[in-house]
Amino acid sequence: MAHVTLLERVKRAFARLLGRAPLEPGRFVTGSKFSWSGWLGATPWAWPSREYLVYVPRGYSRWKRRPMIVLLHGCRQTPEEIATGTRIAALADRNGWLVLLPRQTEKANPWRCWNWFDARTSAGDGETAVVLAQLREVRRTYRAHPRRVFVAGMSAGGALAATLGMDSGQTFAGVFVHSGIASGAASGPLAALDVMMHGADTKYEAIAAAARGRNPGSVVPLCAIHGGRDDVVAQINAIQLVRQYLVRDGRLEPSEHPPAELPPPDADTSREVGDGRTMKTTDYRVGDRVVVRLVRVAELGHAWSGGDASLSYNDAEPPDATALLGEFIIEQIRDQRKFGFGRT
Secondary structure, eight states, rough: OOOOOHHHHHHHHHHHHHTTTTOOOOEEEEEEEEEEGGOOSSSSTOEEEEEEEEEEEETTTTOEEEEEEEEEOOOOOOOOHHHHTTHHHHHHHHHOOEEEEEEOTTOOOOTTTTTOOHHHEEEEEOOHHHHHHHHHHHHHHHHEEEEEEEEEEEEEHHHHHHHHTOOOOOTEEEEEEEEEOEEEEEEEEGGGHHHHHHHSOHHHHHHHHHHHHHSTTTTEEEEEETTTTTTSSSSSSHHHHHHHHHHHTTTSSSSSSSSSSSHHHHOEEEEEETTTEEEEEEEETTTTTEEEEEEEEEEOOOOOOOTTTTTTTTTTTOOOHHHHHHHHHHHHHHHHHHHHHTTO
16 A cells, blocks of 8 residues: 655645545444453453444545444344444435444353443443553544443343443443343343343342432433334333433432333323334423433334444334434534534
8 A cells, every 4th residue: 555645645635624535435344442440249250351343434535523322232242233233324425424333242242242231341340441442443443423432232231231321421422222121121141031031130220329429410311212012121120221310310210119101291192103113202301301212112022223234233224223322412413503412
């Protein structure tokens, strides 16, 4: 490859700014990051480092700070598969957003699940610490906007996303959980399968109350999507996730014995989305701001809605969860300008 001088790079940058040069195509870049806090309790032999992919969007330039999405894959998936299945690169190109895609290792989990049930991870160390270390490195390297970082995930990745957002009100501008589980919902690895089918065996609302106590006045908006035919992660987990973030954001007082139902919403709408499917959207507000949104699709199983069905854990039928993720991010950026970062 021919050497490009600094002067040539500056000329190209100015040409792009003036609209006189074609936009460079988007690209995936690999990396890895270690964290001393990343040791797991469940698999202490797993080295606390993980590889990752970064998607650098079409037309990227260091002159402009950009929002960033941290997208966490589910069990038996890879970053490449969730990127393809969700078509996240196309969303990133349209909006100029960066995407960080951490990679789980079989040494840490034989099914490549994120260890959301690990006590150290739930407490902010373990894989939570590793992903946060990756985030800081990528944010610095690519000059991502420090107040416009969002975390999203599918299944086990959604459970880890919920954990990342719970106690990181100064890091994430929003959390998007597809088919996931509340933060700290399992008391340990042996309880994980039972929690997936029957809901939390911990005081999950108390976890949220403690997080709010450590971050008084902060708000971490949540958008959760769940399928009515999900036979891997039961719908009770979506209800508990919503209740947990309502406590986290000061919309709901914690209950010693939380009911297995949603509190009365501020808005509740249903609409046909095509192919006989119905999308029910339930919103909760603090003041004028929607802080928690639950989207339920009665006909959806354990799969990313609107994804590439040639890959596992993707359902091609509507609604398009990636489009809903994009709308959620745009809405949060708008609310940041109106209400300020991390507050109502």
